[in-house]
Amino acid sequence: MQLKPQQLSHVLAVWPVARFASIGAKQRPHQVPIVFAAVDGLIHSPIDGKPKRGSMLQRLRNVARNGSASLLLDRYDADWRSLWWLRVDVDVQVVSGDVEGYDRIVAALRAKYPQYETTQMFAGTPTMLRMKVVGHAAWSAQPVDWEALR
Numbered sequence: 581m582q583l584k585p586q587q588l589s590h591v592l593a594v595w596p597v598a599r600f601a602s603i604g605a606k607q608r609p610h611q612v613p614i615v616f617a618a619v620d621g622l623i624h625s626p627i628d629g630k631p632k633r634g635s636m637l638q639r640l641r642n643v644a645r646n647g648s649a650s651l652l653l654d655r656y657d658a659d660w661r662s663l664w665w666l667r668v669d670v671d672v673q674v675v676s677g678d679v680e681g682y683d684r685i686v687a688a689l690r691a692k693y694p695q696y697e698t699t700q701m702f703a704g705t706p707t708m709l710r711m712k713v714v715g716h717a718a719w720s721a722q723p724v725d726w727e728a729l730r
Contacts, residue, residue, distance in 0.1 A: 581718050583666070587726035588716060591653060591666055592618040594729055596692070598651040600625065600709070602642035602672075610638055614709070616651070617688035623651070623670065623711040624685045628701055643672050643709065651711070664720035670711035677705055 583591070600614045616625040627637065643649065649672045654665040679685065685708070690696045 581720075583716065583718055583726055588666075588668075588713075589618065590727045591729055592616075592623065592668075593692075595653045598653045598668075600639060600649060600651055602639050602649045603646045604638070604642055605645065610642055611652075612639055614651075615689070615693055616711075617685060617692055619685050619688050620681050621712075623668075623709075623713065624689070625709040625711070626689060626701055627707040627709075628696075628699060628703065639709070640674050640707075643674050647671050647673055649711070661721050664718065664724050666718045667716060668713055669715040671714055672709050672711045674707065675710045676707040679706060679708060679710075682706065 596615070597613050598616055599611045601609050601611045604610045614625045615628075616623050618624075627640070649670050651668040651670060652665060653668070655663060657663060686701060689701065
């Protein structure tokens with residue numbers, strides 16, 4: 581199913597986590613959970629100050645090679661009648677330094693994630709995944725009031 585633009589915008593504004601799927605060097609999928617905020621029609625995910633395993637994250641290397649990716653937002657419940665998922669296909673790029681709309685992006689991330697009061701938003705030079713939605717698909721076991729999700 582397709583969501584109306586205002587439904588898609590609402591879900592992106594309120595849903596707290598997505599799985600970011602990129603394509604690795606051997607054409608294998610690579611998924612990681614991400615936080616994100618939608619600002620000015622684009623989705624932004626910071627490479628934040630939480631501890632990381634290495635200096636250059638796999639998702640950044642993948643995006644540098646292939647700018648096609650997807651986000652998966654979903655709700656699981658033991659009551660399977662409550663299940664839904666939303667896949668958002670995106671063109672993605674890594675941006676760092678002086679990013680257009682930086683203040684609005686940071687404000688949106690801080691508003692959505694109070695954890696940024698105690699966790700560094702960025703480790704060093706601000707770096708983010710910037711995603712442009714190119715398509716989406718959704719499924720639900722029963723009708724969902726997408727604009728009422730919290």
